[in-house]
Amino acid sequence: MKRFTGFVLKEFRHIFRDRRSLFILFGMPVAQIMLFGFAITNEINNVDLAILDRSKDDTTKEIINKIAASEYFSIEQFLDSESEIAPVFRKGKVKAVLYFEPDFGKKLIQPGRAKIQVVTDATDPNVASTVSNYIASILQSYQQETRRVVEPEYQVVSEVRMLYNPELKSVYMFVPGVMTVILMLVSAMMTSISITREKEQGTMEILLVSPLKPLQVILGKVFPYVFLSITNAVVIVVLSIFVFGVPVNGSLFLLALESILFIVTSLALGILISTISATQQTAMMVSLMGLMLPVILLSGFIFPISSMPLPLQLISHIVPAKWFIVIVKGIMLKGVGFAYLWKETLILAGMTLFFIGLSAKKYKIRLE
Structure with missing residues (x-):
């Protein structure tokens, strides 16, 4: 036990002497959670619009003023003809053009139908779709406020409730995903170079003749790295709560235990990479390129897994980050307990044992 404790203390001293490792462990996670938390969003604000008003009556002015008063849009310029639409989009600043047909106000009263054409820049399909939906919502609101037709005696009215995220804040979705990405990449990357560093520095022979067993x-x-990654997780959760306002509706204790389990899973995967890599550079490239794309694309962090082709859905089952994102969202947003998350927890535990066992086997083979 004393030998093992001395070995662990040696690892701590080595980490704290290496300023680059300290920066990766503590500087990068804070910078990433702040950057991704503020930058990654599917909401729109102050989107520039152009107006082509062929009617220029009181009705179109009211609609334009209502759109301009919204926090989502700002009127960039007014156009005089259809030929100006394409050039204004080529400049790249305007994302949509509202085209009011001639005699808009008169047609809205008689025969009760007028047209507004919304032309969007679809080089970014998500922004174009969101902009068109927001404009349609504002126009519908205007119509409900000003319509003069008699209400029917009977109506079917739908009432929508948004559970767990009533304000539809995108940060509620992205922060748990960013937390997962940071813990996975930092933990796996740091441990992936641990054994390969020993080889490159010529200290592997000392480990080979030491009385310590491979495990x-x-x-x-x-x-x-477990201890240091737990510190990282605490910092990330604190920033999520106090900077981004993401709630923790479930048990903090359960969140801590699940985070520790995921950290150990990530570290074990990093150790496995290090046992099969010949150099630190190879280990780092494998950990970055081999883990970053699956974690971001196949974990449900950004894109819903249910919308992917079946082969990719099956591959996503072997990505540990997928199961941890389910756990984090369940605890932080839904407030559920272990009774609802036991399956995901067992999967992560099984992956951890598999990675550690395979790492020990690979290391033992090298001893022989």
Whole structure:
């Protein structure tokens, strides 16, 4: 036990002496959570519009004023003809053009139908779709406020309730995903270079002749990063709550336990990468390129897994980040307990044992 403790303390000292490792462990996560939390959003604000008003009556002025008063849009310029639409889009600043047909106000009263054409810049389909939906919502609101037709005696009215995120804040979706990406990449990347560093520095021979067993060497390499990654997780959760206002509706204790489990899973995967990599550069490239794309694309962080082709849905099952995102959203947003998350927890635990066992086997093979 004393030998193992000394080995762990040696790893701690090595980490704290390496300023680059400290920056990766503590500087990058804070910078990433702040950057991604503020920058990654599917909401729109102050989108520039252009107006082509062929009617120029009181009705169109009211609609334009209502749109301009919204926090979502700002009127960039007014156009005089259809030929100006294409050039204004080529400049790249205007994202949509509202085209009011001639005699808009008169046609709205008699025969009760007038047309507004919404032309959007679809080079970014998500923004174009969101802009058109927001404009349609504002126009519908205007129509409900000003319509003069008699209400029918009977109506079917739908009432929508948004559970867990009533204000539809995109940060509620992205912060748990960013937390997962940071813990996975930082933990796996740091541990992936641990054993390969020993080889490159010529200290592997000392480990090979030491009385420590392969499993003890692996655990000794993992333990310091477990402690440091837990510190990272605490910082990320604190920033999520106090900077971005993401609630924790469930148990903080359960969130802590699940985070520790995921950290150990990530560290074990990093150790596995390090045992099969010949150099630190190779280990870092494998951990970055081999984990970053699956974690971002196949974990449900940005794109819903249910919308993917079946082969990709099946592949996503072996991505640990997918199961941790389900856990984090369940605890933080839905407030559910272990009774609803036991399956995801068992999957992560099984992956952890598999990675650690395979790492020990690979290390043992090299000893022989």
